Amino acid sequence: EAGVAQSPRYKIIEKRQSVAFWCNPISGHATLYWYQQILGQGPKLLIQFQNNGVVDDSQLPKDRFSAERLKGVDSTLKIQPAKLEDSAVYLCASTPNAGTYEQYFGPGTRLTVT
Amino acid sequence: DQQVKQNSPSLSVQEGRISILNCDYTNSMFDYFLWYKKYPAEGPTFLISISSIKDKNEDGRFTVFLNKSAKHLSLHIVPSQPGDSAVYFCAASAIRSGGSNYKLTFGKGTLLTVNP
Numbered sequence: 636e637a638g639v640a641q642s643p644r645y646k647i648i649e650k651r652q653s654v655a656f657w658c659n660p661i662s663g664h665a666t667l668y669w670y671q672q673i674l675g676q677g678p679k680l681l682i683q684f685q686n687n688g689v690v691d692d693s694q695l696p697k698d699r700f701s702a703e704r705l706k707g708v709d710s711t712l713k714i715q716p717a718k719l720e721d722s723a724v725y726l727c728a729s730t731p732n733a734g735t736y737e738q739y740f741g742p743g744t745r746l747t748v749t
Numbered sequence: 750d751q752q753v754k755q756n757s758p759s760l761s762v763q764e765g766r767i768s769i770l771n772c773d774y775t776n777s778m779f780d781y782f783l784w785y786k787k788y789p790a791e792g793p794t795f796l797i798s799i800s801s802i803k804d805k806n807e808d809g810r811f812t813v814f815l816n817k818s819a820k821h822l823s824l825h826i827v828p829s830q831p832g833d834s835a836v837y838f839c840a841a842s843a844i845r846s847g848g849s850n851y852k853l854t855f856g857k858g859t860l861l862t863v864n865p
Contacts, residue, residue, distance in 0.1 A: 639792070675857065676857055676858075677753070677838050677840075677855030677856050677857050677858055678793070678838070678853075678855050679855070680852060680853070683852070691852065726792055726793070728792075733851070734851070735851075736781050736783060736798060736842050736851055736853075737783065737795045737798065738795070738853065739795070740785075740792030740793045740794065741792050742790065742791055742792050743791075743792050
């Protein structure tokens with residue numbers, strides 16, 4: 636069974652530029668999560684999708700971050716414009732459904748904003 | 750407001766000895782607890798979990814203990830192996846109001862180093 640795929644693995648941009656991350660969850664997993672992990676911190680949930688609907692985006696900075704999961708499969712997370720404090724690893728995770736505790740994580744995208 | 754706390758940023762143990770990683774939480778609504786292991790440049794991988802109705806769960810070399818009255822859990826690794834060297838995250842889950850889906854809250858992690 637293929638795991639959660641993410642791309643790119645690394646990205647360096649200048650502040651005020653835009654960036655997009657892509658995630659393909661495990662096949663058949665209805666629930667998809669995006670996390671932000673700042674160095675020295677634990678992952679922080681940004682947004683949770685159930686199929687193509689948003690379950691929780693309470694911690695997503697909506698003035699600059701957006702995410703979509705149009706067909707209920709893969710998802711993109713966008714930052715526009717980026718700030719220095721957005722430098723972090725962005726992790727995507729999935730579960731078969733929203734009632735499953737154990738989440739399966741992808742390798743993450745390391746973003747550096749200069 | 751940090752609801753899940755891992756107060757030891759790092760821990761170093763000798764191969765073959767016991768590793769004990771600790772985690773404290775403040776939210777009494779948490780009903781399920783998980784430990785994740787993370788190697789550099791990889792995503793976290795699920796290790797072991799425990800429901801709030803239990804006080805111990807064991808899986809091979811890994812045992813998690815839960816003390817609800819103290820709002821404390823610990824992960825024991827016996828015997829420790831060099832391949833166990835990684836960052837360990839404690840996570841806690843609470844059901845969202847009005848639904849059956851869960852949100853994980855993570856601690857900051859503890860870097861475990863097992864020396865040969």
